[in-house]
Amino acid sequence: MKQLLVVFTGGTIGSRKQGEGIDVDGAGSYSLIDDYNHSARKRSDVTLHAIQPLNLLSENLTTYDWITLAQTIRRLDLSPYDGLVITHGSDTLAYIAAMISYLFADTRIPFVLTASNYPLADERSNGRRNFVNAIDFAAGEQLPGVFVVYEDDKGDTLVYLGTRITQAVSFTDQFGSPYGVPYGKIADSVFSWLPHARNPKPETLRLAAPKTALQWEAEALHLDSSIVYIRPYPGLDYTYYDFSPNRPKAVLHDLHHSGTACAVEEGPYSLPQFIARCKGLGIDVYICPIRDRSDALYSSSLRLIEAGAIVIEKLSVEAALTKLMLAYGMHEDPAEARAFATESSLYFEHNEV
Template sequence: MKQLLVVFTGGTIGSRKQGAGIDVNLSGSYALIDEYSNSPQQRDDVTLHAIQPLNLLSENMTTNDWHVLAEAIHSIDLTLYDGLVITHGSDTLAYSAAMLSYLFADSSIPIVLTASNYPLADERSNGLRNFANTVDFIADAQLPGVFVVYEDDKGAPLVYLGTRITQAVSFTDQFGSPYGVPFGMMADRAFSWLEHERNPKPEALRPAPAAPFVWEPKTLRLDSSIVYIRPYPGLNYSYYDFTSQRPKAVLHDLHHSGTACAIENGPYSLLQFITRCKGLGIDVYICPIRDRSDALYSSSLRLIEAGAIVIEKLSVEAAVTKLMLAYGLYDDPAQAKAFVSESSLYYEHNEV
């Protein structure tokens, strides 16, 4: 009999409609186990246990909540379980999946996040199916590491590596992945790996790697002093006044071609903004760039020449969480930069 621990954190999958709105409900999370236990998807070879270290809608997630969740998982004797299921809200699931992937890259058992598009009582909800597919993935694949299981709009239960899932988009509520390549999918209650040049083979995940860095709950710091900026026409950098309160780093998103405004001067100049940040001792990172060795646009090269630090081959979700971890682990910016740019923690670089 396989023993699985369900770690409830709230989110839509643990919520109920309350009046005109939707909010987390103390009994909503455990109702998921009841629904699963009374459904045709239930497995006879699995016993479910449960804890609930958090109970919040995921849009309210902070680094402090990540610390609470990490401490709860760290305190578990993983030898007692064949896998962990983490139920989570969909709004920030991709960020939490990346952070947990870094912290538990050496997990000897599968740690799998899942979510729901609507509360379980709503007939449109995919929450029960996502939960059932997560249980099936753990029981069938038995792969160590951190994953996400979530059904797409065609009803395909996709499996993602924890650092290779991108935020769900508006209007369709669909998660994505760099290059559009998930790790695999569930079919007939069994895991099917997606063969692709950028996907590690399942056997490459066994055995679990050594921990890429050492941390303890009492000393772990996840630094929220990271500012994330997305480019758009007319982005005026003069509104970012860091003279009174300075972030440790800025992560600047890029257009799909790896570019952002590189005019020489003026309030819309990212070049001038980078120079201003450098003068204040603030590191500026740019991401995503698929491959720095490829030919880049002249505007991209000018950003790099101005002092922007390139994070290549990572999604923005994987990059911003890695920055939070790096600047929490290291007081020395040079060490933090090396950790972000040179280390590989858990398949965050979209290559084999």
């Protein structure tokens, strides 16, 4: 008999319509287990157990809540369990999936995150199906690692590595992945891996935990949220970013799809000038995503690097941002934080062949 622990954290999958709005409801979470136990798809070889360390809509979560969740899991005796299913809100699912991946990269059982696009009572909801498929994946495949299971708008249930899922887009609520390559698919309760040069083989996950897995104690875990994320657009005026008296430790500056941002030499729209100003204040500026630094770059990209921007290559923005929170939380020395963010490899976050 497979023993699975369900970790409820709230989110739409644990919410109900209350008055004119939608909010978390404790009974809403646990009703998933009741529904599952009375459903036609209940596995005869699975017993579910449950805890609820958080009960929040995911847009309201902070790094302090992430620490609470990670500490709760770290303090558990996981030896009785064959897998964890973590229910979470879809709004920030990609971020928490990356963070859990970094912190639990050495797990020898599957950690499977899932969510819902609508509350369970809504007929449009995929929450119950996602929950069932997450259980099927955790119990059936028994792949060690951190994954996300989520049904797309075509009715396909996709499996993502935890560091390779990108935020759901507006209007369609669909998650993505770098290069459009999920890890696999679940159909009729059975997982099939997507053969691709960028996807580690299931055998790779089974052989051994990543050798670079972090060593951390629950009581000492610190995640630093003093990271400012900036997304470029035409007319972005950097003079509005006044970092006095409170200064972030780092800025993560997103890029256009070609790895560029406004690189005029000076003026309010100049990113190189903004980078220089940040350097003068002791603030590290990172740019991401860049497919490969060794690739031929546009001249504007090179100007950003020459101005002092630190390149995070081959990572999605979601994976990069959470890694920076971890880097500056773990390392007081900025040089060590920079090295951790750009040189370490924790859980398949680098999308490479």
